[in-house]
Amino acid sequence: MNAVVSSFARIWAVFLKEAVQMRRDRLTFAMMFGIPIIQLILFGYAINMNPKHLPAALLVEEQTPIVRTLVQSLRTSEYYNFVMQTSDPRETGDLLARGEVAFVVSIPAGFTRQLVRGEHPQILIEADASDPAAASGAVGFAQTILTDALRHDLKGPLRSVAASGQPPFELVVHQMYNPEAKTSYNIVPGLLGVILTMTLVMITSMAMTRESEQGTLENLLAMPVKPFEMMLGKILPYVIVGASQTLVILLAAQILFEVPFIGQPWILLLGVTIFVLANLALGFTFSTVARTQMQAMQLTFFFFLPSILLSGFMFPFRGMPDWAQVIGEALPLTHFLRIVRGVMLKDTSLAQLQDPLIALCIFTAVAVSVAMLRYRRTLD
Amino acid sequence: MSGELAIDVHGLIKRFGKKTAVAGVDIQLPRGEVWGFLGPNGSGKTTTIRMICGLLKVTEGSGQCLGYDIQRDAALIRQQTGYMTQKFSFWSDMTIRENLEFVARLYRLPHLRETVDQTLEKLGLTNRQRQLAGALSGGWKQRLALAAVTMHNPKLLLLDEPTAGVDPQARRDFWDEIHHLSLEGMTVLVSTHYMDEAERCDRIVYLANGHKIVEGTVPDVIDRSGLSTFRGEGKGVRRLAEALKTEPGVDHVAYFGSALHLSGQDPAAIRAALNRHPSDDVVWNEVRPSLEDAFIALSAEAGVDTRVHA
Numbered sequence: 147m148n149a150v151v152s153s154f155a156r157i158w159a160v161f162l163k164e165a166v167q168m169r170r171d172r173l174t175f176a177m178m179f180g181i182p183i184i185q186l187i188l189f190g191y192a193i194n195m196n197p198k199h200l201p202a203a204l205l206v207e208e209q210t211p212i213v214r215t216l217v218q219s220l221r222t223s224e225y226y227n228f229v230m231q232t233s234d235p236r237e238t239g240d241l242l243a244r245g246e247v248a249f250v251v252s253i254p255a256g257f258t259r260q261l262v263r264g265e266h267p268q269i270l271i272e273a274d275a276s277d278p279a280a281a282s283g284a285v286g287f288a289q290t291i292l293t294d295a296l297r298h299d300l301k302g303p304l305r306s307v308a309a310s311g312q313p314p315f316e317l318v319v320h321q322m323y324n325p326e327a328k329t330s331y332n333i334v335p336g337l338l339g340v341i342l343t344m345t346l347v348m349i350t351s352m353a354m355t356r357e358s359e360q361g362t363l364e365n366l367l368a369m370p371v372k373p374f375e376m377m378l379g380k381i382l383p384y385v386i387v388g389a390s391q392t393l394v395i396l397l398a399a400q401i402l403f404e405v406p407f408i409g410q411p412w413i414l415l416l417g418v419t420i421f422v423l424a425n426l427a428l429g430f431t432f433s434t435v436a437r438t439q440m441q442a443m444q445l446t447f448f449f450f451l452p453s454i455l456l457s458g459f460m461f462p463f464r465g466m467p468d469w470a471q472v473i474g475e476a477l478p479l480t481h482f483l484r485i486v487r488g489v490m491l492k493d494t495s496l497a498q499l500q501d502p503l504i505a506l507c508i509f510t511a512v513a514v515s516v517a518m519l520r521y522r523r524t525l526d
Numbered sequence: 527m528s529g530e531l532a533i534d535v536h537g538l539i540k541r542f543g544k545k546t547a548v549a550g551v552d553i554q555l556p557r558g559e560v561w562g563f564l565g566p567n568g569s570g571k572t573t574t575i576r577m578i579c580g581l582l583k584v585t586e587g588s589g590q591c592l593g594y595d596i597q598r599d600a601a602l603i604r605q606q607t608g609y610m611t612q613k614f615s616f617w618s619d620m621t622i623r624e625n626l627e628f629v630a631r632l633y634r635l636p637h638l639r640e641t642v643d644q645t646l647e648k649l650g651l652t653n654r655q656r657q658l659a660g661a662l663s664g665g666w667k668q669r670l671a672l673a674a675v676t677m678h679n680p681k682l683l684l685l686d687e688p689t690a691g692v693d694p695q696a697r698r699d700f701w702d703e704i705h706h707l708s709l710e711g712m713t714v715l716v717s718t719h720y721m722d723e724a725e726r727c728d729r730i731v732y733l734a735n736g737h738k739i740v741e742g743t744v745p746d747v748i749d750r751s752g753l754s755t756f757r758g759e760g761k762g763v764r765r766l767a768e769a770l771k772t773e774p775g776v777d778h779v780a781y782f783g784s785a786l787h788l789s790g791q792d793p794a795a796i797r798a799a800l801n802r803h804p805s806d807d808v809v810w811n812e813v814r815p816s817l818e819d820a821f822i823a824l825s826a827e828a829g830v831d832t833r834v835h836a
């Protein structure tokens with residue numbers, strides 16, 4: 147009996163000690179509540195497994211009442227968000243390659259005439275199937291939407307066209323970049339970005355934190371080494387780590403998953419280099435903010451969570467609400483995914499990848515500046 | 527003027543929030559001398575040293591170190607200064623040799639291998655050079671740290687309690703080394719809690735509560751304390767201690783083995799107190815106060831309660 151009581155007394159003592167230490171680490175305490183809330187918001191509101199309102203372009207080469215009806219039906223459906231309509235095929239040329247739209251819907255010249263004659267003209271939907279999940283819903287429902295729309299219009303003398311049981315037109319879907327709709331084509335290149343983000347940010351976030359936690363910072367600061375020398379020296383080993391990881395993942399993508407690589411390797415190399423630097427600079431910034439390695443881990447996780455959820459890695463980027471896309475645009479992974487998927491699956495050119503490359507450069511520059519500003523030159 | 531002074535700082539003040547850790551300290555340390563830096567725990571020694579080598583921003587005050595401004599030219603000061611931290615601050619997960627090599631590279635020392643070999647040889651750690659520094663015992667860690675901070679032949683050595691936890695033989699070796707370096711022109715400021723080490727210094731600076739209380743040679747400091755000390759020896763001396771403590775004129779009572787030291791500002795008052803407690807088997811003699819007696823008296827005078835210091 148006595149033994150039980152004293153055991154409880156000791157449990158109580160340890161409990162109190164842990165509670166005190168837990169409360170004292172403010173950042174950890176905040177994270178314990180912050181992370182679940184962010185997870186709830188992201189999973190609850192930002193993520194859309196069946197994405198709608200995906201950006202699309204319309205290429206309509208003739209304007210007739212029937213075509214207008216078809217266009218109107220697509221516009222009012224919740225799957226497409228037409229960001230442009232044109233009658234010039236040149237304007238829709240590389241929208242898909244640049245990732246600006248997920249679909250291009252084309253209604254060719256002479257469509258109405260052929261339809262009326264019962265010649266089953268074609269409507270073409272080119273879908274960016276590099277992310278099969280994003281494309282499937284909109285493509286799957288297109289037939290129904292268009293057929294329903296025509297049912298109202300094809301009356302009187304045209305009833306015979308509609309009545310034949312078959313749809314009066316032929317819907318042709320081109321699953322661009324990933325005709326077999328393999329999800330691995332989308333996931334594996336994306337994993338390259340995810341793995342680089344996680345490992346590199348985590349490792350470098352410890353860089354300065356470890357020194358201050360173990361008391362070796364005082365020694366480092368007392369020796370003649372400048373902040374940028376310290377930063378470069380600490381980061382460079384991990385550039386090598388990042389390069390090796392990239393190589394391993396790309397080989398695995400080829401050998402294990404048979405993901406195509408149809409673009410220019412040097413563009414990817416350029417993208418990977420900037421992306422790796424961006425992550426290392428960010429990790430270094432974290433390490434100037436965190437006071438313990440535990441806090442550094444938490445900051446990393448705090449950053450990692452939106453990175454995988456809002457970058458377009460797990461869920462279609464364009465399917466997210468606007469506010470989530472705005473956050474996503476601020477994450478380096480988002481831009482890297484556009485580069486790596488573009489180069490590997492779409493043979494995207496350097497000019498077409500200009501925007502994500504510039505975004506990564508800006509991010510890196512900001513992260514480096516913040517890290518340098520936050521770097522502690524003294525022990526204050 | 528400061529060409530002759532390795533450290534020349536005036537009115538250094540350091541505040542951490544509301545707390546004043548250093549409250550206006552002046553130090554004029556001539557080149558080539560070895561000065562002791564003393565004071566109770568929390569008196570501001572470490573904080574002062576950190577300000578001198580630019581590791582902490584100075585709240586108020588100014589000064590030069592090796593002719594460079596301590597606030598503006600911290601980078602230049604670092605190049606020529608060796609600072610040994612109070613807490614071991616080398617890399618526990620690197621070997622002894624790797625630690626030394628890292629330091630040697632940062633200071634761009636020529637002949638890296640030979641320099642490190644020699645340092646290891648002098649330390650007597652050649653056989654253990656591949657052990658992790660973290661596996662060294664406390665005293666050996668201190669010795670490694672001292673070797674590492676002197677490797678680049680600094681002009682100024684700032685040592686913060688370098689011999690804490692070091693055995694007597696190693697401590698003696700260590701001080702021999704300090705005097706040897708000082709002969710070669712190195713200036714040394716060394717903080718310590720050991721009185722015997724204070725006595726090996728050219729001069730001592732005594733801090734309490736962030737203020738400099740005294741500065742001078744050991745005899746100076748003892749004289750400055752204005753203390754008289756009586757030593758009692760004999761069988762019954764311990765029994766007398768309790769009674770004597772409360773006598774007016776007796777400020778401090780300290781045991782030295784089987785002997786007892788009574789100290790106070792007024793020798794006549796102490797004699798009177800002794801006369802009120804006569805004892806046949808105790809012999810009282812006036813002796814020169816020890817440095818420790820002097821410090822305790824000085825701190826009390828400065829209003830520092832050294833027993834319950836925040």
Ligand SMILES: Nc1ncnc2c1ncn2[C@@H]1O[C@H](COP(=O)(O)OP(=O)(O)OP(=O)(O)O)[C@@H](O)[C@H]1O
Pocket residue numbers: 542545546547548565566567568569570571572573574612836
């Ligand atoms: N970073 C800090 N933040 C807040 N207070 C500090 C900080 N560093 C030191 N102090 C305070 O400043 C005072 C002086 O501390 P300092 O470490 O300089 O004393 P010290 O003389 O070296 O003591 P010791 O002999 O114990 O090493 C102490 O009261 C300490 O609590």
Ligand SMILES: [Mg+2]
Pocket residue numbers: 571572573612686
């Ligand atoms: Mg100290």
